[in-house]
Amino acid sequence: MSKVTSSQVAERAGVSQSAVSRVFTPGASASKRTVEKVKKAAEELGYRPNSLARAMVSGKSRIIGLVVAYLENHFYPEALEKLSNALQEQGYHVLIFMASNNAENINSVVEEILDYQVDGIITASVAMSSELTKRCRKAGIPIVLFNRSQDGPDLSSVASNNVEGGRKVAEFLIAGGHRKIGYIAGWEGASTQRDRETGFCAGLAAHGLSLFARADGDFKSEKAAEAARNMCQGEDRPDAIFVCNDHMAFAVMDVLRFELGLSVPGDVSVVGYDDVPIAAWPAYSLTTVRQPANRMVSETVELLLAEIDATGQGPQKIEIDGPLIVRGSARVPEGWST
Missing domain, CATH: 3.40.50.2300 (Response regulator)
Structure with missing residues (x-):
């Protein structure tokens, strides 16, 4: 069975091939009637857009590399789910890479990430060396540290206070x-x-x-x-x-x-x-x-996308205050307000 092309969808829908492209490009403009016609034709023909081909043309993969060192800490699976959902809502796909906190392993993981032509990188529980930071910047790939910060002005980071x-x-x-x-x-x-x-x-x-x-x-x-x-x-x-x-x-x-x-x-x-x-x-x-995970995720995604779109203000370090939640594992001071 031969692969269905966008030109076949355009012919079936009675629209131009560029209209088909706009319908399947996140953020592109198309009328409601055109969207309905194109999607109906695509469903009938079994057409799926070629994301890799579109990335080669646009220079944007719409892929974010998400690097994490460990998942044993229950904070990270929940945070990664929130990050993935927030990025997907903005039309991005997420690739998760596991790394350990040693220079050799992180070098290898970053090499792999760069091979995927990602648009940006979020690291969670991973430290980035200055050399890796320079390589990513040279490749035009912005990085935001999540739940980590590093000394120096070169990287954006979001963490609790x-x-x-x-x-x-x-x-x-x-x-x-x-x-x-x-x-x-x-x-x-x-x-x-x-x-x-x-x-x-x-x-x-x-x-x-x-x-x-x-x-x-x-x-x-x-x-x-x-x-x-x-x-x-x-x-x-x-x-x-x-x-x-x-x-x-x-x-x-x-x-x-x-x-x-x-x-x-x-x-x-x-x-x-x-x-x-x-x-x-x-x-x-x-x-x-x-840890105010929802706000941390929101700030991380906003920072990264601003850097991808070149609308950001340069590297920023954001710290968000989190409350002390008083339960039963510690003696509660007399008169302490919970």
């Missing part, structure tokens, strides 16, 4: 009467980890306190669980722990309750960061800082 989020946790725990406060960190190379800890320690210092204990969780549940065992198995343990994200906080709570026999929050208060859906489940009822 992680410094302020960490400070809010410190204020909350201190107001609840905690003084022996521990922290379980994420991956040390992540701006989210750095900024959350910076804000948290600044909040403690404002009240004359410093970290009672600190351990590395690397954004991995098994490492966070081990950190909780080491931190809390003795008598001289923290009375509260701020965990750098919810994914690790769930593992910490499980260790405290089911391995060490401690009460949460009776013996140890636990606070996370992200407010993923599981945080609200009664099994965890996790007090956490909410």
